[in-house]
Amino acid sequence: MEVDIPAALNALAPKLGGTAVEKAQRLTGGASMETWAFTLVGGGEPRPLILRRRSVPMDPETSRSATMAAEAALIRAAEHAGAPVAPLVRLCQPEDGLGEGHITGFVAGETLGRKIVADPKFDTVRPHLARQCGQILARIHTIPAGAAPLATADAQGELDRYEAIYRSSGAERPILEMAIQHMRRNLPPPLPNVVLHGDFRNGNMMFDPDRGVAAVLDWELAHVGDPAEDLGWLCVNSWRFGRADRPVGGFGEYQDLLEGYIEAGGAEIPLSRVLFWQALGSLKWGIMCLMMYSSYATGATNSVERPMIGRRVSETEIDLVNLLEAGL
């Protein structure tokens, strides 16, 4: 159902501490989530805010997304744990007419991964980002498991889950098949579970040219699991934006990430464990791309974005082949 977002936001303005909403505009990106920027006026200084809302109903069978309520609780818990976030302003209620969503403060900066890895204005801060990410992850991983209702998944669970999705897609992709079988035989020994961001990568962070990471965004895939999962996901080549030579997000080195993690109180994690999760991350992203293509093929969505994402499976396959060739 189409919702008139600017009108609904305008009606909500009094509950946000203003009288009206101006300049409501949908931002680019996001296939299942919508992000809107708007300015709240009439309550003193105009206040830039961000609305995130689910644009398609959540499918509990194929989606493991946290609810918006859980996401909101996590943003608060992460702030408390010392991680930079866009502070929560309101968890949308049914009477708001915005569907499932939340409103947060606007944090200025850059989210576009390719700019973070290439724009000269990030040259000074870039060498510090991997260490900073390690520190932030260590803080996120201290969030108490009871902070929000979250699913739990270790490496075995993730493999099972994504293998099942792959099987149900009907696709026959030898590299994905080989990677599934190989990883199943080489699972890392279990570690105590922690609260994970679940989508901690270049593209889901707001970067400031002076301060580095200004806010960790997009908490919808948060879950409980292996701490190395968040570190490995950040290193998946699909989010290095052409800088495959800088393994951490296209901006930094493994060693800085791991050292930053320890500096902020995280456990010592061997690089081999991060590489396992990096490879599993490529596999998961490949299967997610297949799934997003399926939603087009079955007629569930008709955006040009969905079928084209299907052509990104091959990037994960070439990365998996190279990782396996290197003896993962």
Added chain:
Amino acid sequence: MIEHPRADELIEAVAGWVESIRPHLNPRDAFLSRVAVNALNAVKRELVQGPAAEAAAVARLSALLGVEGDLKTLNAELCERLRQGAMDVSTPGLLAALKAGIEDQIAIDQPSYVSVKVR
């Protein structure tokens, strides 16, 4: 096959037109128009490079598996052997064959993609 114009020329023309209207679009449509141009360019590369890539894949997989067939059949057979454990990462020639195939595919899907290197 009609050659005046060829299919890849039609695609090129449409992609060029989408590019030309992008500056007039709102941010969301501008983003989608970029995706649309990427899609058209992938189709164009597949038209030009696809037949040779498929023939090479059939030859490679036939040699690897020791059976004949079209790409779909060979691919399914390879997946089945991997699933059953009859082949795995250590199978001689397997990684090399898969790597050659995926390099051809990425050249169609995303030629500018730089794959991971592990030190």
